[in-house]
Amino acid sequence: MDPTPWHAKRTASVADSLWKGCLRRLEREIPDQQLNTWIRPLQAQEDGEQLRLYAPNRFVLDWVREHFSHRIEELLASQRPDAPPRLALQIGTQAPPPEAPRRPSSRPANAEATARSVMPSASSLNSHFTFDTFVEGKSNQLARAASMQVVENPGGAYNPLFIYGGVGLGKTHLMHAIGNALLRNRPRAQVLYLHSERFVADMVKALQHNAINEFKRHYRGVDALLIDDIQFFARKERSQEEFFHTFNALLEGQQQVVMTCDRYPKEVQGLEERLKSRFGWGLTIAIEPPELETRVAILMSKANQEGIDLPNEVAFFIAKRIRSNIRELEGALRRVVANSQFTGAPITVDFTKAALRDLLALQDKLVTIENIQKTVAEYYKIRVADLLSKRRSRSITRPRQVAMALAKELTSHSLPEIGDAFGGRDHTTVLHACRKVVALRESDTRVDEDYNNLMRTLSS
Numbered sequence: 001m002d003p004t005p006w007h008a009k010r011t012a013s014v015a016d017s018l019w020k021g022c023l024r025r026l027e028r029e030i031p032d033q034q035l036n037t038w039i040r041p042l043q044a045q046e047d048g049e050q051l052r053l054y055a056p057n058r059f060v061l062d063w064v065r066e067h068f069s070h071r072i073e074e075l076l077a078s079q080r081p082d083a084p085p086r087l088a089l090q091i092g093t094q095a096p097p098p099e100a101p102r103r104p105s106s107r108p109a110n111a112e113a114t115a116r117s118v119m120p121s122a123s124s125l126n127s128h129f130t131f132d133t134f135v136e137g138k139s140n141q142l143a144r145a146a147s148m149q150v151v152e153n154p155g156g157a158y159n160p161l162f163i164y165g166g167v168g169l170g171k172t173h174l175m176h177a178i179g180n181a182l183l184r185n186r187p188r189a190q191v192l193y194l195h196s197e198r199f200v201a202d203m204v205k206a207l208q209h210n211a212i213n214e215f216k217r218h219y220r221g222v223d224a225l226l227i228d229d230i231q232f233f234a235r236k237e238r239s240q241e242e243f244f245h246t247f248n249a250l251l252e253g254q255q256q257v258v259m260t261c262d263r264y265p266k267e268v269q270g271l272e273e274r275l276k277s278r279f280g281w282g283l284t285i286a287i288e289p290p291e292l293e294t295r296v297a298i299l300m301s302k303a304n305q306e307g308i309d310l311p312n313e314v315a316f317f318i319a320k321r322i323r324s325n326i327r328e329l330e331g332a333l334r335r336v337v338a339n340s341q342f343t344g345a346p347i348t349v350d351f352t353k354a355a356l357r358d359l360l361a362l363q364d365k366l367v368t369i370e371n372i373q374k375t376v377a378e379y380y381k382i383r384v385a386d387l388l389s390k391r392r393s394r395s396i397t398r399p400r401q402v403a404m405a406l407a408k409e410l411t412s413h414s415l416p417e418i419g420d421a422f423g424g425r426d427h428t429t430v431l432h433a434c435r436k437v438v439a440l441r442e443s444d445t446r447v448d449e450d451y452n453n454l455m456r457t458l459s460s
């Protein structure tokens, strides 16, 4: 595999003489960060009297055209004053050079063969997981925007991109969307997606077969490494060590790294400190459980993709009742659709209730006010009795308000019933608590995070 990084690949070209002349000057005139973002990604091709520059995407093309094309034309003219070459800018890649021969290796041939056989050779991207099929909502819009930026500028400022959040919230989907888009922009790019478990398994195999150098070369030669669920590295010291070096080599080569994890990196127990801190070098971004509107939009979009006519009120009904994650939401929809196709009955709210009966019953049983109180008390390390008491210290009132708001959101109990369950409080106190929690979640990220964590625990 060719280990040349994104930027180096793009600048290597037959137009080295003209373009190199320009580059040498630009390197002195433009700050490094700008060079890496806009100039180094360009591929050049000399074509008689013109220099053709290929930009990896429209974003770069427009920027270069607006900010640098005039200067590049001046530099071209200064190199050939008698017949200044023309400058042509376009999106795309220059025709690829012939495959480089495999690097000679001191390793015996059978070890090489084994190494090749233990490495994943294809990128195994799911072509359905694209930005187009990813429904945007408040809970995921930052993660989506950051992912799109990575595609615009791979190996740039958002390197590594670290996406974290609970199960089934779309982390893998976004990661594949990045990979698919990178490949669309540059079909010959080496984009490798894999689960962390696979990395560990490959490493173990490589060690067994005495092929660790090939393993290293394989992973370090990719243009983008997309690695899922890195919490699986916890307590696997040797894998962490290997990943640490791979990770550093990729970053140094400005090859893009995207990682996902089920929690904030610093919270992963059994992960080395140096890894945790390095993961934060680029951009760390959370993906939250989706709000009702986004859940509805996702259901509608999935139904639409399957060519199913899903009535609005059914989408709302499912989205209201299934709050844990999107995978569960999809599962519920699939079940309703399958039942309807099997029986030939139209999809109505009543039909949906019947189709999901056991699922809903299970959920109702799980999320009781008592359960919420117990979970909240454990989370804040206080006693359930404190939640029900008249104590008014901040360390008790805040968890109490959170617990009331969760009871309102997760159960079908009325405000007076919830008030009763919290030591006989008035329904206006519950209402106040719900409003207070909404406001606090907007203004205080700690409260928002606590609320999301509790929602996740209670809904799973």
Ligand SMILES: Nc1ncnc2c1ncn2[C@@H]1O[C@H](COP(=O)(O)OP(=O)(O)OP(=O)(O)O)[C@@H](O)[C@H]1O
Pocket (backbone or CB within 6 Å): 129, 133, 134, 135, 136, 140, 165, 166, 167, 168, 169, 170, 171, 172, 173, 174, 229, 262, 298, 326, 327, 330
């Ligand atoms: N915003 C979204 N729009 C459309 N589909 C989504 C969205 N978010 C998630 N999904 C879908 O939900 C399912 C689960 O998502 P995904 O596998 O990406 O979750 P995850 O966060 O990686 O979970 P895990 O931690 O379990 O790996 C997928 O089928 C995915 O397409």
